[in-house]
Amino acid sequence: MNNLDRLLQRNKEFAVQQAAADALMPSLLRAMPEVKAIIIGCADMRADPAHVLGTKPGEAVVLRNIGGRVTPGLLEQLGLLGRIGQVAGEVPGGGGEFHIIVLQHTDCGIARLSGDRSMLAHYFQIQEGELKTKAVADPRAAVAVDVAALRAIPALPGTWLISGLVYDVASGLVEVVVPPAPIRTA
Ligand SMILES: [Zn+2]
Numbered sequence: 001m002n003n004l005d006r007l008l009q010r011n012k013e014f015a016v017q018q019a020a021a022d023a024l025m026p027s028l029l030r031a032m033p034e035v036k037a038i039i040i041g042c043a044d045m046r047a048d049p050a051h052v053l054g055t056k057p058g059e060a061v062v063l064r065n066i067g068g069r070v071t072p073g074l075l076e077q078l079g080l081l082g083r084i085g086q087v088a089g090e091v092p093g094g095g096g097e098f099h100i101i102v103l104q105h106t107d108c109g110i111a112r113l114s115g116d117r118s119m120l121a122h123y124f125q126i127q128e129g130e131l132k133t134k135a136v137a138d139p140r141a142a143v144a145v146d147v148a149a150l151r152a153i154p155a156l157p158g159t160w161l162i163s164g165l166v167y168d169v170a171s172g173l174v175e176v177v178v179p180p181a182p183i184r185t186a
Helices: 001-023 027-031 072-087 108-114 117-124 128-134 139-152
Strands: 039-043 060-065 098-106 161-167 172-184
Touching: 039 072, 060 072, 098 139, 098 172, 108 117, 117 128, 128 139, 139 161, 139 172
Parallel strands: 039 060, 039 098, 098 161
Antiparallel strands: 161 172
């Protein structure tokens, strides 16, 4: 059995569980899952929000990149996401609580790119001299930097909550570095 076979086998089991869940809850209710959160996380295979935070299908949109960082590419995806919501006639956060969560982690591979200054500068679309402001070797500082960057984006609704978490890959625990608060205070 190769890797894909194993994954496809798990998918069959997943589909059976989904069918069982549908039998319990009318599928009509599940057809329009209410998005409650956008999680910005690292692509690291140990840091999947579905495992670390136990997110279930329909609970969160997850955008993952190297480091779980706020980059121009990530912001472009956030913009597209907002546009998709508008086209679908759903305004995310229009009703109820909506939350943006920045989830980074210890022992992140991005720290090992510290020597590749031109590559990192290109990733963040900044000058090499500004790299220090991105704190790539310190996840707690980096989470704070990225939450601040998101707060500075006028297009994000000020009433949305935003928070910053660091997942400790050694202990398995998540630390709340930036407690949840509205993106902007009125
Ligand atoms: Zn990482």
